[in-house]
Amino acid sequence: MKLKFLLKFAILNFWSHKMRAILTVAAVTIGVAAIIFLVSLGFGLEHLVTQQVVNFEAFSIVDVPSASLKTLGVGQSIIDKIKAVPHVVEVEPAVSFAGRFKVTGSDNSTEVVANAATQRYYEFSSLATENGAMPQGENEVAISADYPKLVNLDEKSLIGKSIDLEAIIPQEYLPRDEIVDPDKKVALETGSYKVVGIVPSQNTPTIIMNLSGTKKLKVIQYTSLKVKSDSSDTTVIQEVRKGIENIGMSTEYVGDTIAQITQVFSVFRVILGLFGLIALIVAAIGTFNTLTISLLERLREIGLLKALGMTSPNIYRLFITESLFISFSGGILGIILGTGVGQAINYVLSYMARQAHVDKVAIFTTPITFGIGVAIFSLLVGFLTGWYPARRAVRTNALDALRYE
Amino acid sequence: MTHETVIKIDRVSKEFDLGLSKYQALREVSVEIEATDFAIIYGPSGCGKSTLLNTMTGLEEPTAGSVNVRGTNLYSLSENERSQFRAAKFGIVFQQPLWVKAFDLIHNVALPLLLNGANEQKAIQKAAEALEEVDLLKFSKHKPAEMSGGQQQKAGLARALIHNPWILVADEPTGNLDTHSADEVMGLLNKLNKYHRRTIVMVTHNLAYLPMASKKIAMRDGTTAENALDVNKLIRNEYQTVLGKEAK
Numbered sequence: 001m002k003l004k005f006l007l008k009f010a011i012l013n014f015w016s017h018k019m020r021a022i023l024t025v026a027a028v029t030i031g032v033a034a035i036i037f038l039v040s041l042g043f044g045l046e047h048l049v050t051q052q053v054v055n056f057e058a059f060s061i062v063d064v065p066s067a068s069l070k071t072l073g074v075g076q077s078i079i080d081k082i083k084a085v086p087h088v089v090e091v092e093p094a095v096s097f098a099g100r101f102k103v104t105g106s107d108n109s110t111e112v113v114a115n116a117a118t119q120r121y122y123e124f125s126s127l128a129t130e131n132g133a134m135p136q137g138e139n140e141v142a143i144s145a146d147y148p149k150l151v152n153l154d155e156k157s158l159i160g161k162s163i164d165l166e167a168i169i170p171q172e173y174l175p176r177d178e179i180v181d182p183d184k185k186v187a188l189e190t191g192s193y194k195v196v197g198i199v200p201s202q203n204t205p206t207i208i209m210n211l212s213g214t215k216k217l218k219v220i221q222y223t224s225l226k227v228k229s230d231s232s233d234t235t236v237i238q239e240v241r242k243g244i245e246n247i248g249m250s251t252e253y254v255g256d257t258i259a260q261i262t263q264v265f266s267v268f269r270v271i272l273g274l275f276g277l278i279a280l281i282v283a284a285i286g287t288f289n290t291l292t293i294s295l296l297e298r299l300r301e302i303g304l305l306k307a308l309g310m311t312s313p314n315i316y317r318l319f320i321t322e323s324l325f326i327s328f329s330g331g332i333l334g335i336i337l338g339t340g341v342g343q344a345i346n347y348v349l350s351y352m353a354r355q356a357h358v359d360k361v362a363i364f365t366t367p368i369t370f371g372i373g374v375a376i377f378s379l380l381v382g383f384l385t386g387w388y389p390a391r392r393a394v395r396t397n398a399l400d401a402l403r404y405e
Numbered sequence: 406m407t408h409e410t411v412i413k414i415d416r417v418s419k420e421f422d423l424g425l426s427k428y429q430a431l432r433e434v435s436v437e438i439e440a441t442d443f444a445i446i447y448g449p450s451g452c453g454k455s456t457l458l459n460t461m462t463g464l465e466e467p468t469a470g471s472v473n474v475r476g477t478n479l480y481s482l483s484e485n486e487r488s489q490f491r492a493a494k495f496g497i498v499f500q501q502p503l504w505v506k507a508f509d510l511i512h513n514v515a516l517p518l519l520l521n522g523a524n525e526q527k528a529i530q531k532a533a534e535a536l537e538e539v540d541l542l543k544f545s546k547h548k549p550a551e552m553s554g555g556q557q558q559k560a561g562l563a564r565a566l567i568h569n570p571w572i573l574v575a576d577e578p579t580g581n582l583d584t585h586s587a588d589e590v591m592g593l594l595n596k597l598n599k600y601h602r603r604t605i606v607m608v609t610h611n612l613a614y615l616p617m618a619s620k621k622i623a624m625r626d627g628t629t630a631e632n633a634l635d636v637n638k639l640i641r642n643e644y645q646t647v648l649g650k651e652a653k
Contacts, residue, residue, distance in 0.1 A: 005519050012507040304503040307464060309492020310520045311485045399466055402503070 001314045010321035011073050013298070024290045026332045031283035032334025032378050033341070035276030036366060040342045042269030044365040049265075050258055053212045058339075059232035061124050062240055063252040064225040074222050077243025078247065085243030087229045087236050092121035093222035095214060097169050101207060104162035104192065110147060113208040114167060116214045124226045127208070132159045132197030138213045142197035144206040155198045164188050165207065173221040189217040201344050227251075284381050291319065292388040302393050302399025323386020324379055339366045409475075411459055411572060411604050412438040417470030419456055419627075430456040431467065432627040438572075443598040443605045443617060448624035449612040449640055454608045456538035457624070458576055461606065475571065492521055496565030498575035504549040504577045510560060511536065511545035528567075535563035539593065552622050555586025562593055566603075573597065575607040579614075593616065612640055 001072030014021050064082070079091050102109035117125075122134060135141050141163065146154045167189045191213070199208055229240045234255070241251040295302075302315065342364030350360035409517035420430040430453045438444050448452045459465035460472055463479045463592035472479045474494060479487060491497075496517070504513050512519070519525065536542040537624055540561040541552075549557055558578055575594065595617050597603040607614075615621055623630040623637075 001520055003523055005525055008525075009505075009507075013505075016507040160559070298506075300503060301505050304499075304505070305516075305520070306488065307462075307497055307499075308517050308520055309488045309490075309495075311488045313485070314520070330578070398458060402499070 001310070001317075006314070006321055007325075010318055010325055011243070013294070013317065013318075014322050014325060017294075024287055025333065026331040027283035027286045028280070028327055028378065028381075029278030029333040030329025031276070032331050032374060033338035034279040034334075036277045036335055036338025036371070036374060037341055037364070039269050039370065040338065040366040042265055042272045043367060043370065044342070044346075045268070045361040046262065046265035048361070048363060049261055050256055057124065058126070058254045059258075060229045060237070061228065061254065062227045062237065062244065063254070064227060064249050065252055074225070075220060078214065078249075079222075080226065081247050082225065082227055082244055082249075085227075085240060085247075087231065087240050088227055088243070089230045090120060090226075090228040092118045092124060092226045092228070093211065094118075094121050094225070095211070095219055095221065095223045097166040097167055097173070097223075099207070101163050101165040103158075105215055106166055108151075109155045109166075110150065110205055111206045112147075112165075112207050112321075113202070114165065114209065116209045116211050116219070118211050118255055121226050122208070123212075124228065126392035127199060127348060129197035129199050132195075134199075135193075135196055135208060135210045135213065138210060138215055139193055140160065140196045140210065141193040141213065142199045142208040143195055144199050144202040144204075144208070146201050146203065147205040148198065149201070150205060155174075158195050160199065161195050162192055163195060163207075164192050167217050169217060169219055173219045173223075180382050187218075189219075191216040194199060240402055280378075280381065283330070284385050287382070288385040288388070290326075291323055291386055292392075294322075295319070295389045295393055299396065299401045299404040302396055303398045303404065306398035307402065316357060316390045316394050319390035320383065320386045323390070324382040327378045327382025327385070328375070331375050331382075334378070335371050335374060338362075339371070342366060409440045410437050411440050411442075411471040411475055412436070412606070414457070414461065415471045415473070417457070417460055417467045417472060418466045419453075419460060419465060430627055431460065433470065434624075435470075435626055436622055436629065438604065438606060439621060440604050441598075441602060442620045443595070444607070444613060444620040445618035446606065446608045446622045446624060447610065447612065447615065447640065448630065449609075449642075452624040453627040454624055455576055456627075457622075458606065458608050462497060462574055463491050468627060482610055492517060493568065494571045496570040496573045497567070498558070498561050498565045498573070498578045499582040500577040501560050502549065502554065504557075506548070506550070508548075509546050510541070510549050510552070513549055513565045514560060514567060516564060521568065531567055532563070535567045536560065539563045553586070555589060556584050558582060558586065558590050559593065562590065568599070572606060574606045575605070577608055577610065579609070579611065587611075610640060611639055 074093075079093060082088060082091050093116060096113060096115050099112050099114050100109045101112050119134070119136070122128075128134065129142055130145065131209055132142065143158060143163075145155060147153075148158055168285060169187050169189050193207075193213065197208075199206070227240065229236055233238075236282060237253060237255065241253065244251050260291065305315065346362045346364050353360050414434060414436040416435055417434040418429070418433055421428040421430055434453070434457060436457075446457060448454050460467050461474075463472070466480055467519055468519075468632060474490075477490065479490065482490060487572055505512075505516065508516070509533045514535055515523075515525075515528040518528035521585055533542060533545060536545055539562060541556060541560050541563070544556065544560075549560060552560065558560055561578070565575075573594075578594070579590055582590065591614055594605055594607065598605050598617075598619075607618075623642075
């Protein structure tokens with residue numbers, strides 16, 4: 001029997017009871033749509049969180065945190081050693097310290113965290129201003145939005161103003177000849193800067209300055225480094241981390257955080273997928289029931305087909321094809337429905353976000369591989385539900401079937 | 406081909422296991438059917454006519470004995486090989502018209518060819534020719550159930566012959582028909598045998614068709630009866646019993 005005729009036979013058989021056919025396919029569609037919808041929510045939320053955590057470039061960057069640097073007193077020599085590690089293409093330093101600042105001419109000062117780093121370091125950190133520009137020269141700073149909020153000022157009104165910064169610098173950040181009193185742990189250094197931009201909230205008032213801006217504060221040591229590798233491949237990153245750790249540094253990698261997030265969301269997705277699976281199991285039982293009833297209704301037909309010479313493998317294929325047809329059409333419709341509803345919700349949320357002047361939101365993401373996986377899975381369900389009726393049809397004696405009333 | 410033996414049934418027995426007891430449906434039946442034969446198997450109810458016919462087509466495996474169709478021992482073949490052999494060499498007409506409900510008449514008639522892997526377009530073309538021969542082409546797009554019993558049986562005959570089989574077997578093909586339709590079907594069978602040289606094996610209750618047969622196989626209690634007159638008498642008694650019940 002030709003495959004084309006087998007398909008036509010199966011589809012015509014199935015379609016001969018239209019209402020039953022529609023309801024059975026609808027059940028599978030809802031089951032598959034439930035899985036797609038719920039798991040896409042899991043993927044979407046994970047994507048949303050990871051997007052907030054990193055940009056794409058971050059996967060090729062290894063962080064060398066401040067804790068170990070402080071103890072070692074990292075300067076240019078350490079940077080040079082790290083630069084010599086295979087696959088390292090850039091090493092960008094940063095230094096953080098506390099301080100107090102006031103707008104020039106004002107009486108009120110505010111406690112602040114100051115971060116000084118190279119332009120590339122800020123790019124690696126995806127730090128950008130929401131108003132104005134990032135500091136370029138040694139006299140420029142950006143202030144986090146926390147400060148204008150704290151003092152109830154318009155962000156833009158700060159841009160162009162001068163500030164006086166009194167920095168509390170740990171002595172190990174300074175050159176030896178600058179240490180006047182070795183018993184004191186910190187030195188107070190001052191400097192004046194011009195505010196050129198406002199960066200998004202850092203949770204506490206923060207001053208962002210170019211690394212060159214620390215010259216007037218006499219800082220020569222760094223509290224953290226960002227090391228860029230020539231590849232984001234896991235093996236290469238591992239080699240880079242090992243090379244840095246061999247120098248005596250500890251390392252952190254954003255991939256670790258992402259892996260943890262992914263792990264948490266994997267569990268979340270499985271739980272959501274299980275809820276959807278319940279609907280699909282109910283649909284599979286419905287399909288099984290439909291096929292079994294259809295088998296009993298068509299027992300005499302099976303007897304006829306066997307008497308006319310239809311072989312057992314062809315009888316088996318006929319029933320399996322019918323079952324696969326139900327599950328595949330239900331699966332495809334379910335994928336379209338599940339994805340469509342998710343995208344519709346994304347559209348509504350994005351519309352609301354636009355109205356509220358915030359970034360658009362997509363909480364449903366359906367990776368294409370997941371869609372393909374679900375389509376294959378629905379075929380597998382079709383095969384399983386069709387297997388028993390198909391086997392029973394094959395085992396039915398032709399003469400018994402012909403006599404069946 | 407005139408005296409060629411097409412079917413050779415050699416000491417075939419069939420015993421059915423009924424659980425608590427066993428039923429001997431056929432007892433060492435031996436029959437030979439030649440290529441030009443219009444063989445009619447007849448006998449009273451329960452004599453084993455249909456069992457013999459089913460054994461002949463490979464649908465009912467005998468407990469003992471052999472069935473050879475032009476030199477092929479049917480029961481030495483696997484079940485699938487037997488199905489394929491039946492599909493190619495036999496045309497079957499059933500007592501009650503049986504159809505695939507999802508198909509229209511023309512696809513149903515084309516079914517033996519389609520099951521054999523024929524090209525659908527060619528199969529449909531042949532089915533149209535077969536339906537034309539039995540004057541049913543106008544019903545080709547209808548569902549068979551929409552036709553009368555006689556028309557369905559004629560269409561069944563077209564289906565049985567579409568793949569040009571060696572042997573046409575018919576199990577009481579007129580059993581459910583009115584006299585006019587039954588005569589039409591019998592006329593077609595007779596024509597097929599006389600003018601198209603088709604081998605026909607038919608099971609019937611109706612003694613009126615016996616004159617058409619070139620070979621009469623009378624059966625009684627699971628075996629071929631030596632005294633055909635006894636068999637005729639038994640069948641007539643059966644008719645009278647049925648008619649008596651209907652009269653009451």
